[in-house]
């Protein structure tokens with residue numbers, strides 16, 4: 233089991249209950265969608281995974297380790313095991329595609345040879361060969377998201393979290409990005425994708441967790457309750 237949430241609630245200091253008694257389990261190798269209206273608690277749930285927030289109540293285990301009890305000194309190692317992709321890509325504009333990816337490895341202390349090899353590997357994996365030396369401003373939205381995905385994969389995470397990764401992309405490009413995420417999942421990485429894109433979810437026939445007002449209101453193995 234990769235992820236276990238037991239009766240997790242999150243109440244922010246302003247009194248808002250963002251998550252209310254959430255329990256869920258995610259196996260290694262799963263691909264799942266996280267859906268729900270704005271304010272349902274999706275971002276809060278995602279922040280708990282990499283300990284940007286801590287729950288008010290409940291327990292969370294990732295790869296059998298409690299991340300609630302985890303020491304501050306252990307948090308960087310947790311974060312290295314989680315790759316994140318954003319709706320707005322969050323690339324460094326003054327760095328090329330390769331440099332953006334390399335940077336993610338430099339900050340965790342990888343050596344230059346390892347970085348060179350891995351950057352070439354992930355560039356190839358996301359289909360960006362030939363675009364390594366382009367700056368984000370010279371790339372299309374779809375290509376920028378591919379850089380974002382390559383960067384998220386650079387440190388070989390156990391878990392890839394995609395927060396509305398197709399939110400800024402048109403439908404054809406969104407489908408390509410989905411195919412890439414499925415491909416990454418088939419190679420063994422667990423993927424969690426928060427999205428509003430019902431069409432993509434419907435076509436995928438993957439597990440869907442539906443949140444509303446901080447509660448899990450559906451957890452369907454093939455997305456049927458959403459359709």
Ligand code: ADP
Nearest residue numbers: 244246248250269270271272273274275276277
């Ligand atoms: P979603 O990602 O599904 O839109 P969020 O997790 O962002 O939902 O928000 C859930 C609820 O928690 C909302 O009512 C939101 O206003 C509130 N919330 C989110 N972050 C904070 C915060 N840092 N402080 C206080 N309230 C917050």
